[in-house]
Amino acid sequence: MMTNLFSVFDPSTSILNMSMNWTSTFLGVIMMPMVFWLVPTRMMILWNSITKTLHNEFKTLLGSTGFNGTTFMFISVFSLILFNNFMGLFPYIFTSTSHLAFTLSLSLPLWISFMLYGWINHTQHMFAHLVPQGTPSVLMPFMVCIETISNLIRPGTLAVRLAANMIAGHLLMTLLGGTGTSLSYSILSLLLITQIALLMLESAVSIIQSYVFAVLSTLYSSEVN
Template sequence: MMTNLFSVFDPTSSILGMSMNWTSTMIGIIMIPMTFWLIPTRYSLIWNNITTTLHKEFKTLLGTTGHNGSTFIFVSVFSLILFNNFMGLFPYIFTSSSHLAFTLTLALPLWLSFMIYGWINHTQHMFAHLVPQGTPPVLMPFMVCIETISNVIRPGTLAVRLAANMIAGHLLMTLLGNTGPSLTYSILSLLLITQIALLVLESAVSIIQSYVFAVLSTLYSSEVN
């Protein structure tokens, strides 16, 4: 019996007193490198095409001023989030990407590094960025306040967007699944179809949210150059 609506996402599994929840986050380190030692398969060819496409798109977003190789950071972030989002779709696996402890750990250091780099190396550009071009002199103080607030809340919006989108679908699937034992066979078949449709939707959300996180991080980094 759930103590509250979100208790299904609480860390509970442990072996000999050691929490085993976050092992799903690191399982990729064991599983993924094995594929690079095999003869190129369809899986590896598809993944190479995906990463190449992402590299080209992120390079376009960064522009000519971006440092060479900086796209690999965002491709790696995309891969990590995508892997954890998909791991959370399996039964009895802890969904790490639905927790702010995971999403803030990714968003905050990225944003801090962009800000520190920008203010140290491009101070004049960062000050100019606080006032959009064509702003009337009367509104300039207000625009500086608004732009400063929007800059400060960026890591929070990145983290909350990912966590909220991941937890919403999982919560709906859990609530629908808990009604299963009390239903008749005819309604249960409808419930199964609904759950399969939600699972497909959650798979799409897993891809979209990891892509959105990586693209927004790339856009934030392009603003400091």
């Protein structure tokens, strides 16, 4: 049973030996250029206001030392994760953000680029980050070890947090949906209400996890300047 349950998140669907599970990830790339040739709709006006709000917030987090245009990179990351999270809510579409291959591909290059930039250009500043201000002399070696470990696991925590949150809700909905055939009509109506509530919760989690990933990436980049 567990093998069948977790096979939902296994990218194995194929047509003519070509994997189709990641197709949903590339649908946004196909649809995106179309919006530049259309009259702005209410949806586009709403999306523009969202990106403007995110731009102002990320700019505040980066501070005066941030490079111009850096916020657009994090807005793009937010948009990509948000699109894939919502695509995974549709039936028979593989949730690519529930796979570590996708989430690590986003977090690891970002973290490596931040570390390379920080250690090459601001070496003294990066060493200073290893010992928080006001740390007693006796605890300094321990603090260096703790800060180093916490810094090294950052890409892993970013990737696992996103993947785990996507998997958890989908697994719960799959488990509840599998019991529908053996229930009476009265309990089935209750199950449907629960599934709708879970779907709304998953929609909120999709937005929140996209925002958390983008904000944490912004904070990590602001530390190296």
